[in-house]
Amino acid sequence: MLSQIIGQTKEHPALIPFFLFIGAGGTGAAMYVLHLALFNPDISWDRKNNPEFWNKLGPNDQYKFYLVNVDYSKLKKGGPDF
Amino acid sequence: MAYPFQLGLQDATSPIMEELLHFHDHALMIVFLISSLVLYIISLMLTTKLTHTSTMDAQEVETVWTILPAIILILIALPSLRILYMMDEINNPSLTVKTMGHQWYWSYEYTDYEDLNFDSYMIPTQELKPGELRLLEVDNRVVLPMEMTIRMLISSEDVLHSWAVPSLGLKTDAIPGRLNQTTLMAMRPGLYYGQCSEICGSNHSFMPIVLEMVPLSYFETWSALMV
Numbered sequence: 001m002l003s004q005i006i007g008q009t010k011e012h013p014a015l016i017p018f019f020l021f022i023g024a025g026g027t028g029a030a031m032y033v034l035h036l037a038l039f040n041p042d043i044s045w046d047r048k049n050n051p052e053f054w055n056k057l058g059p060n061d062q063y064k065f066y067l068v069n070v071d072y073s074k075l076k077k078g079g080p081d082f
Numbered sequence: 083m084a085y086p087f088q089l090g091l092q093d094a095t096s097p098i099m100e101e102l103l104h105f106h107d108h109a110l111m112i113v114f115l116i117s118s119l120v121l122y123i124i125s126l127m128l129t130t131k132l133t134h135t136s137t138m139d140a141q142e143v144e145t146v147w148t149i150l151p152a153i154i155l156i157l158i159a160l161p162s163l164r165i166l167y168m169m170d171e172i173n174n175p176s177l178t179v180k181t182m183g184h185q186w187y188w189s190y191e192y193t194d195y196e197d198l199n200f201d202s203y204m205i206p207t208q209e210l211k212p213g214e215l216r217l218l219e220v221d222n223r224v225v226l227p228m229e230m231t232i233r234m235l236i237s238s239e240d241v242l243h244s245w246a247v248p249s250l251g252l253k254t255d256a257i258p259g260r261l262n263q264t265t266l267m268a269m270r271p272g273l274y275y276g277q278c279s280e281i282c283g284s285n286h287s288f289m290p291i292v293l294e295m296v297p298l299s300y301f302e303t304w305s306a307l308m309v
Contacts, residue, residue, distance in 0.1 A: 010138075011139055012141060012144075013145070014140075014141040014142070014145040014148065015144075015146035016145075017145055017148045017149045017152070018148045021148065021152045022150075024292065064167065064170070065167075066163070066164075067171075068164055068166050068167050068171065069168065069171055070171045070172050071105040072172075075172065
């Protein structure tokens with residue numbers, strides 16, 4: 001398929017930016033799905049060694065993809081330490 | 083609240099709504115630029131005596147109209163996603179208020195410190211006092227302290243409703259059997275109006291929401307009186 005793409009771009013160079021953007025978009029989508037598969041706390045790949053994965057959540061871990069203002073590693077607990 | 087002949091969004095009362103307002107300005111500017119460009123090109127096309135009947139190839143213009151829209155879309159997507167993630171942040175609310183949608187009124191529960199419950203029905207048009215807003219006023223307003231982050235838990239006792247206050251950029255569906263959460267933070271005191279935003283039967287248009295944002299001491303006095 002790559003040879004087809006290169007062949008087409010030789011004939012019509014205007015296709016270069018098109019393939020670049022589509023390629024970047026597709027790669028981005030695939031990478032986001034991979035990120036979800038690897039880092040989402042709702043997923044366990046190995047049921048035997050990781051049976052209760054929902055119990056491994058920490059208060060200072062970041063589970064969101066992108067943070068604007070909050071820094072989870074710096075959050076302090078609101079109540080007293082026992 | 084909305085006013086006659088209003089063209090844009092209501093003035094922002096919360097920081098998120100301010101962000102949304104600026105984003106709306108940004109996206110609308112892009113829309114206006116593209117629309118006026120297209121309209122201009124159409125007018126040029128319709129008023130020219132020049133013709134070219136054998137166009138086979140147009141590599142340069144195709145390159146431009148691939149790259150430019152892609153850049154414009156990225157310029158719209160990045161601020162949009164930033165605001166989306168910002169709306170979802172941890173913010174340590176100091177108060178929790180529950181609201182349940184019914185056919186056709188809202189009920190509010192302030193159960194953090196005392197057991198305060200009340201219903202909020204629309205004031206019928208016949209019973210409005212002079213100066214009051216038609217289809218927007220309610221008998222019991224939702225009094226809340228201003229400049230404090232408040233957690234709103236929203237659900238419904240019967241059918242789908244939606245709790246919306248445009249001035250704060252809030253709209254959350256009230257779904258029976260489900261608890262939805264949103265955070266509310268008003269930067270200034272005042273009355274903020276909203277209406278039910280999910281079709282729920284014959285009086286869907288007649289179950290408004292009125293937030294009365296007041297200083298904390300007034301809120302404490304009010305809640306002591308209402309219990």
